[in-house]
Amino acid sequence: MKRLFTLFRWCACLVVFVVALEVCARVDDVLTYGAPFWGPYNDDILLQRDSIGKWGRPGARYAKWQLNSLGYRGPELRPGSLRIITMGASETFGLYEAPDQEYPRQLERDLNSWAGKDVFQVVNVAFAGETLPTAILRVPQIVDEIHPSYALIYPDLSSYIWMSMRTESAAKPPSQPRISFDSRLAGRVGNLLKQTLPTEIQNELRKVSMRREIASRHYVVLDRLPEDRVEHFQHDLTTLIATLRDHGVEPVLVTHATVFHKPLVESDHVPLTTWRKIYPMLKEEGFLDMELRMNAVIRRTAADEHVPLIDADKEMPHGPTYFADMVHFTTFGAGVMAGILANGMEPILAPQVERAANGISQAGVGNLQTNPSTTPQRQ
Amino acid sequence: MSSQALLYVIVLPVTWLLLWRLNSARSRQVLLLITSYVLYASWGLRFLALLVCSSLLNFALGGWLRRKLSAGRLWLGVLFNVALLGTFKYVPALAPLLPSPVSSPLADIVLPVGISFWTFQALSYLFDVYREEELDPSLVEFLLYMAFWPTVLSGPICRLSGLLPQFRAPFEPGREDVRRGLDRICMGLFMTALGQLLGAGLHPGQGVDSIFDSSKGGLTGPDVWCLAIGYGFELFFNFAGYTHMVIGAARAFGFMLDENFDRPYLSTNASEFWTRWHMSLSFWIRDYLFLPLVMLRREWWWRNFALVLSMVVFGLWHKGALLFLLWGLYQGILLVLHRQWQLLQRHYEWQFPPPVMGPLSWVVTFCAICLGWVFFRANSLSQAFAMLRAAANPGTYGSHTLAGSVYLLVAALALGYFVAIGGQQLLRKYWEGLTVPLEARFALYAVAVYVGVLHAAQTQAFIYFQF
Numbered sequence: 001m002k003r004l005f006t007l008f009r010w011c012a013c014l015v016v017f018v019v020a021l022e023v024c025a026r027v028d029d030v031l032t033y034g035a036p037f038w039g040p041y042n043d044d045i046l047l048q049r050d051s052i053g054k055w056g057r058p059g060a061r062y063a064k065w066q067l068n069s070l071g072y073r074g075p076e077l078r079p080g081s082l083r084i085i086t087m088g089a090s091e092t093f094g095l096y097e098a099p100d101q102e103y104p105r106q107l108e109r110d111l112n113s114w115a116g117k118d119v120f121q122v123v124n125v126a127f128a129g130e131t132l133p134t135a136i137l138r139v140p141q142i143v144d145e146i147h148p149s150y151a152l153i154y155p156d157l158s159s160y161i162w163m164s165m166r167t168e169s170a171a172k173p174p175s176q177p178r179i180s181f182d183s184r185l186a187g188r189v190g191n192l193l194k195q196t197l198p199t200e201i202q203n204e205l206r207k208v209s210m211r212r213e214i215a216s217r218h219y220v221v222l223d224r225l226p227e228d229r230v231e232h233f234q235h236d237l238t239t240l241i242a243t244l245r246d247h248g249v250e251p252v253l254v255t256h257a258t259v260f261h262k263p264l265v266e267s268d269h270v271p272l273t274t275w276r277k278i279y280p281m282l283k284e285e286g287f288l289d290m291e292l293r294m295n296a297v298i299r300r301t302a303a304d305e306h307v308p309l310i311d312a313d314k315e316m317p318h319g320p321t322y323f324a325d326m327v328h329f330t331t332f333g334a335g336v337m338a339g340i341l342a343n344g345m346e347p348i349l350a351p352q353v354e355r356a357a358n359g360i361s362q363a364g365v366g367n368l369q370t371n372p373s374t375t376p377q378r379q
Numbered sequence: 380m381s382s383q384a385l386l387y388v389i390v391l392p393v394t395w396l397l398l399w400r401l402n403s404a405r406s407r408q409v410l411l412l413i414t415s416y417v418l419y420a421s422w423g424l425r426f427l428a429l430l431v432c433s434s435l436l437n438f439a440l441g442g443w444l445r446r447k448l449s450a451g452r453l454w455l456g457v458l459f460n461v462a463l464l465g466t467f468k469y470v471p472a473l474a475p476l477l478p479s480p481v482s483s484p485l486a487d488i489v490l491p492v493g494i495s496f497w498t499f500q501a502l503s504y505l506f507d508v509y510r511e512e513e514l515d516p517s518l519v520e521f522l523l524y525m526a527f528w529p530t531v532l533s534g535p536i537c538r539l540s541g542l543l544p545q546f547r548a549p550f551e552p553g554r555e556d557v558r559r560g561l562d563r564i565c566m567g568l569f570m571t572a573l574g575q576l577l578g579a580g581l582h583p584g585q586g587v588d589s590i591f592d593s594s595k596g597g598l599t600g601p602d603v604w605c606l607a608i609g610y611g612f613e614l615f616f617n618f619a620g621y622t623h624m625v626i627g628a629a630r631a632f633g634f635m636l637d638e639n640f641d642r643p644y645l646s647t648n649a650s651e652f653w654t655r656w657h658m659s660l661s662f663w664i665r666d667y668l669f670l671p672l673v674m675l676r677r678e679w680w681w682r683n684f685a686l687v688l689s690m691v692v693f694g695l696w697h698k699g700a701l702l703f704l705l706w707g708l709y710q711g712i713l714l715v716l717h718r719q720w721q722l723l724q725r726h727y728e729w730q731f732p733p734p735v736m737g738p739l740s741w742v743v744t745f746c747a748i749c750l751g752w753v754f755f756r757a758n759s760l761s762q763a764f765a766m767l768r769a770a771a772n773p774g775t776y777g778s779h780t781l782a783g784s785v786y787l788l789v790a791a792l793a794l795g796y797f798v799a800i801g802g803q804q805l806l807r808k809y810w811e812g813l814t815v816p817l818e819a820r821f822a823l824y825a826v827a828v829y830v831g832v833l834h835a836a837q838t839q840a841f842i843y844f845q846f
Contacts, residue, residue: 016818020822020825020826021829024833025829028829099583196382
């Protein structure tokens with residue numbers, strides 16, 4: 001009986017230990033991010049779903065990610081500025097950078113520093129997982145809300161690995177944030193293990209998980225991305241350019257940069273496996289081949305459509321100093337990317353800045369931009 | 380938390396369980412030695428090779444010295460250890476002064492983790508043998524003494540006379556040992572988290588470390604005091620927190636290690652401070668450097684010179700850099716001033732009322748010690764002197780340039796520390812037999828694990844690992 005009681009007491013202690021850890025995690029969220037103590041708290045908070053697809057929830061905040069009142073990452077719109085939008089996916093939205101250090105924010109600072117005053121506002125309209133077809137459908141709404149003069153297009157390429165050949169339009173009904181019990185402790189322990197486990201072990205674990213997923217979902221593993229998907233990408237890109245132009249926005253294309261050196265070095269193998277774990281249906285070499293072909297498409301499209309091109313793929317240095325994983329920037333990398341984009345944008349923006357400096361300033365800039373003096377609010 | 384920390388978390392409980400199965404002291408020592416080597420090897424195999432070579436050579440030197448006690452043999456041992464430490468610790472610092480073909484490979488020498496600590500342990504063994512202490516360790520015991528997993532990375536610097544009987548004793552840690560060990564590990568986790576908070580600040584760029592590293596100019600007197608006190612507490616929380624964890628982990632295995640800190644910021648003079656701060660190194664310097672030096676001559680100036688010299692060595696033990704030399708020199712001067720003050724008091728038979736003298740001495744000591752941390756933490760000589768100039772200029776005391784949150788954080792943690800000490804003493808006085816239920820204890824452990832491990836997952840390395 002005594003032994004049973006002791007066993008029961010130790011079990012109670014274990015439960016107390018785990019519950020106390022969960023409470024600590026929740027208190028930490030409340031104190032650090034103003035998160036609710038009860039209820040779900042995950043990145044679903046940032047997004048809502050409408051007839052087009054996923055979209056930012058106005059004013060939402062999750063951990064370091066803060067959306068403005070229109071649902072875009074970054075500060076509120078500033079009246080009287082020339083607006084540049086950055087379109088893309090998670091690379092542009094920003095995952096690993098310190099708050100306010102994602103490349104659109106750094107680009108805005110670089111451009112304003114070059115102009116000598118706060119002439120420009122860079123609005124980050126990207127979301128993690130956003131595809132070109134969705135972006136095309138969003139253009140009217142974005143233009144209506146932001147009235148941008150330029151759009152920097154830094155497309156996500158890997159969505160073409162598994163995207164179907166139709167757009168996502170109205171594919172899914174609007175959804176609410178998950179309401180099941182989410183342990184906030186579990187996420188932290190996972191992160192801790194990621195930091196703690198040696199890279200080699202993590203890489204082997206990824207390979208095991210990948211093999212399991214391929215087997216369970218019966219994926220046909222491709223050596224390279226089929227040509228029809230590359231053509232589809234080209235079609236989407238051309239459509240996006242046309243849509244933007246139809247709405248009075250001048251597009252600027254940016255080629256896609258990755259962590260991988262050319263040729264590959266030893267440190268590239270881990271991020272390559274990580275990438276493949278997300279898209280197990282494509283072999284490692286297929287990703288590099290995809291980047292090569294898709295970037296060629298971006299260059300060709302820029303030439304065919306007479307769109308300015310910034311070749312980030314060529315200019316961006318490679319390696320873990322600049323990329324936190326295969327494609328997402330570190331804070332430092334985002335700074336370098338912003339510098340490359342600023343260099344590319346300066347010749348395009350020079351006439352506006354010159355006019356602003358020559359006294360036509362307010363009127364001139366005002367004529368070039370279509371943004372109203374008041375900031376629209378999305379409900 | 381690093382991969383090494385995870386290895387410790389996995390390996391140590393396994394070792395603890397295995398130790399119960401082993402009956403002979405020798406087999407337990409071998410298991411502890413293997414564990415220590417595996418854990419140390421996680422920092423680098425080359426470091427382990429160096430540790431093993433140094434241990435074997437020091438063991439041989441000790442045996443050779445024991446066979447015939449001579450100053451020459453002792454000096455040979457001392458020279459070997461100083462040369463080893465100097466090669467890894469001081470040569471890279473001097474490399475930039477040498478011509479370029481020679482300097483580049485020397486500048487690339489990597490400092491093995493804990494070399495300053497285990498080299499001083501080896502030296503203390505040689506000195507103790509020379510002093511004819513009853514020390515006759517076996518090879519395994521000596522190797523274990525040098526590589527003992529709780530102390531090999533950042534101390535406390537132990538003496539063989541303290542550890543040898545414990546290595547030979549049966550392995551029977553009681554429930555009380557485990558409980559006290561876990562308590563201290565949790566205390567250590569809390570303290571290191573507080574140290575990290577001070578270093579990083581409440582907001583980005585508003586922590587003590589970030590301000591020192593930004594080499595922010597235009598600091599005013601209050602800013603310098605805030606940074607000096609803030610860094611004093613950061614270093615204390617970090618190093619004392621680490622020491623709590625080490626002593627706690629060793630205690631859970633039934634080993635009692637020497638204490639390294641004894642509420643140093645309550646000291647009312649510099650001499651007292653150095654019997655409460657990094658005590659294992661402080662006592663090492665006293666026993667093996669200061670006392671032998673002071674015995675050489677009887678003059679007052681020689682005693683003061685020996686004090687200053689000892690503290691300069693203390694400073695240089697941390698790093699071969701001018702700033703650490705100046706920090707040691709500054710501490711030596713504080714000790715000399717305190718000693719001269721004592722002599723004056725005795726000579727003129729000054730008597731001050733304790734209610735006045737006690738707080739006044741504490742304030743002067745606290746301020747003097749904290750100001751010294753500027754030398755310890757500054758990134759350059761110019762930064763240190765700019766800060767000291769600001770502190771010495773009354774004209775700068777009318778304003779401050781640091782954010783309010785920096786002041787708030789430093790004040791809250793410094794005051795909180797003193798309140799916690801007061802509360803602890805009250806608890807001891809009035810609730811001596813108070814026991815915390817096991818469940819409540821586990822809840823507190825959970826909070827400590829969260830604060831010290833999960834929240835501080837990106838924690839900086841322990842400050843003293845670099846020494």
